Amino acid sequence: MQCRHCNNTAVIVNDFGSMPVANAFRNESDEDSFRYNLTTSFCDSCKLFQINDNPEVTQMFHNSYPFFTSTSKVMVNHFSEFFQEFKPDSSTDSFIVEIGSNDGSLLAQAKNDGFHHLGVDPSGNVVERAKNRGINAICEFFTEKLAKDIKTEHGMAKRIFAANVICHIPDLHDLARGIKELLATDGLFVFEEPYLGSMLEKVSYDQIYDEHIYIFSGISVQSVFAEYGLQLIDLQEQSTHGGSMRYVIAHEGFYTPSGEMLNILDREKEQGLNKIETYLEFANKCEKRKSELSELLSGLAKNGKRIAGYGATSKSTTILNYCNIGNDIIEYFCDTTPEKQGKLTPGSHIPVISRADAQERLPDYFILFAWNHAEEIMRFESESMPSNVAWISIIPKIEIVPR
Numbered sequence: 001m002q003c004r005h006c007n008n009t010a011v012i013v014n015d016f017g018s019m020p021v022a023n024a025f026r027n028e029s030d031e032d033s034f035r036y037n038l039t040t041s042f043c044d045s046c047k048l049f050q051i052n053d054n055p056e057v058t059q060m061f062h063n064s065y066p067f068f069t070s071t072s073k074v075m076v077n078h079f080s081e082f083f084q085e086f087k088p089d090s091s092t093d094s095f096i097v098e099i100g101s102n103d104g105s106l107l108a109q110a111k112n113d114g115f116h117h118l119g120v121d122p123s124g125n126v127v128e129r130a131k132n133r134g135i136n137a138i139c140e141f142f143t144e145k146l147a148k149d150i151k152t153e154h155g156m157a158k159r160i161f162a163a164n165v166i167c168h169i170p171d172l173h174d175l176a177r178g179i180k181e182l183l184a185t186d187g188l189f190v191f192e193e194p195y196l197g198s199m200l201e202k203v204s205y206d207q208i209y210d211e212h213i214y215i216f217s218g219i220s221v222q223s224v225f226a227e228y229g230l231q232l233i234d235l236q237e238q239s240t241h242g243g244s245m246r247y248v249i250a251h252e253g254f255y256t257p258s259g260e261m262l263n264i265l266d267r268e269k270e271q272g273l274n275k276i277e278t279y280l281e282f283a284n285k286c287e288k289r290k291s292e293l294s295e296l297l298s299g300l301a302k303n304g305k306r307i308a309g310y311g312a313t314s315k316s317t318t319i320l321n322y323c324n325i326g327n328d329i330i331e332y333f334c335d336t337t338p339e340k341q342g343k344l345t346p347g348s349h350i351p352v353i354s355r356a357d358a359q360e361r362l363p364d365y366f367i368l369f370a371w372n373h374a375e376e377i378m379r380f381e382s383e384s385m386p387s388n389v390a391w392i393s394i395i396p397k398i399e400i401v402p403r
Ligand code: TMP
Pocket: 067, 071, 072, 073, 310, 311, 312, 313, 314, 315, 334, 335, 336, 337, 340, 370, 372, 373, 376, 377
């Protein structure tokens, strides 16, 4: 297998089989969605963990992209803190760019603080929503060419932010050249993504789906950007999205790397993130999780128990399709996103309904697929859910949660 980034040999890790696009929620009358083979590999040269095949990016990010950052209050607060920590000192001559600005949850802060800003996102519907909030945004993929155009029109950026988006970009060479072009001499490129170390620790293999072309570590990010004279200068662990890492990048030699970053890089080596053996062990653990979940659910279904999913996450597409869980086992998904309600989950064809509708037909068991929002959801549901509804946890372990 050839590494998609550096063209050296990459070793195959997982084979999750045939998959639909994770966010391709569909109407009852629609054709079955496009499918591709979801496999992963690890490259011993550049240390990138990656999926080997992915649908065209335009199949993933389009005018009816069903994910809105502002769905979660916790995430909105998180972006507010993120911005406050990294905003430039002065708003008078500082230009801020966000790659993958979605509905503007982060840039709303820049707008309120009077910064000249620009959001870039390839999904028209989320860009419209940002614009309706008075945020400057354009519907484009971020490329080196676009970076040059932005620089010509707006000047260089003191900050380039991104959250849960850099791992979507297949061509990291083009991205790094774009950042090099657009970032001011003393500027910072700060981005955060689901973290490889957390994925291996929790066996949260549901982080692997079409949009996550790479799952990054400090080691791999350092290697990718170093090639373009960009230096990793800090790493900050985040609890969001089930365990994320924030990466801070600057022009080489401008800032001194933090002690915390060096500690995390050492820890990654101890955890074996630089070795193929670690990934092969992970693949075995994924297979074990698959058997455990299938056994638990088919046992409950045989005993006539009614099971529903909570949170029709993109991540759930990998679990449902890999573990062959369909609408014979899960009656429905409850989800707060209006764009998903009334549709069927990709590949597994399970209807998605609102929380209000779910209240009318509560199951015996709710599987918490939105496990990365567990705290927010349980804070709310532990008060309102009747005691005869039980919860099933799937990450970091499969269990019926004791009440
Ligand atoms: P995410 O894991 O990609 O953030 O997606 C979370 C999904 O879970 C999204 O479809 C919205 C849904 N959700 C709920 O249904 N209820 C909630 O309280 C929260 C926070 C999310």
